[in-house]
Amino acid sequence: MSTGTPECGRPPEREKLKITTRRRFLTVLSIGMGTFAAGLIGIPILGFLAAPLVEKVPRFWRPVGPIEKFKVGATVEVTFVDASPLPWAGVAAKTAAWLRRNGEQEFIAFSVDCTHLGCPVRWLADAELFLCPCHGGVYYANGKVASGPPPKPLPRYPVRVRNGQVEVQTSPVPITTS
Numbered sequence: 576m577s578t579g580t581p582e583c584g585r586p587p588e589r590e591k592l593k594i595t596t597r598r599r600f601l602t603v604l605s606i607g608m609g610t611f612a613a614g615l616i617g618i619p620i621l622g623f624l625a626a627p628l629v630e631k632v633p634r635f636w637r638p639v640g641p642i643e644k645f646k647v648g649a650t651v652e653v654t655f656v657d658a659s660p661l662p663w664a665g666v667a668a669k670t671a672a673w674l675r676r677n678g679e680q681e682f683i684a685f686s687v688d689c690t691h692l693g694c695p696v697r698w699l700a701d702a703e704l705f706l707c708p709c710h711g712g713v714y715y716a717n718g719k720v721a722s723g724p725p726p727k728p729l730p731r732y733p734v735r736v737r738n739g740q741v742e743v744q745t746s747p748v749p750i751t752t753s
């Protein structure tokens with residue numbers, strides 16, 4: 576016969592309900608706090624990772640020498656400071672391009688990076704070709720692929736002449752191709 580008292584070791588229905596409600600509350604509270612903590616840590620990390628995708632990369636015109644320094648028909652290597660040099664970068668802040676003078680005011684600047692896997696290409700003046708030493712990629716003087724694995728022509732940097740100075744526009748990855 577039931578006496579209204581709980582059976583040995585078993586909480587009454589009201590206690591069970593309280594325990595279940597407390598458990599649910601604690602579960603919801605832990606999930607909420609966990610989500611909040613993950614947000615506190617994750618949002619700055621996501622921001623750090625996504626920033627380069629949305630940030631506008633600054634572009635600067637860098638002088639590479641007076642116009643009379645360059646011979647018409649010649650291709651020479653020029654160096655200039657990168658778009659965003661770090662204060663401690665030293666010479667690593669410098670980058671290079673192959674500059675070709677095609678006319679009195681007409682210049683083309685090619686990226687030195689091969690479009691296959693990025694090895695620096697060399698200019699062979701006698702053959703009038705760019706040669707990539709890594710896998711034998713060859714480019715014509717106008718940057719177009721002559722042979723080998725490169726999939727695309729050498730990218731170009733914008734060039735201009737200002738106040739007698741030849742200037743190359745910096746770019747993390749040159750965007751125009753010949």
Ligand code: FES
Nearest residue numbers: 689691692707712
């Ligand atoms: S990196 Fe230039 S041919 Fe492979």
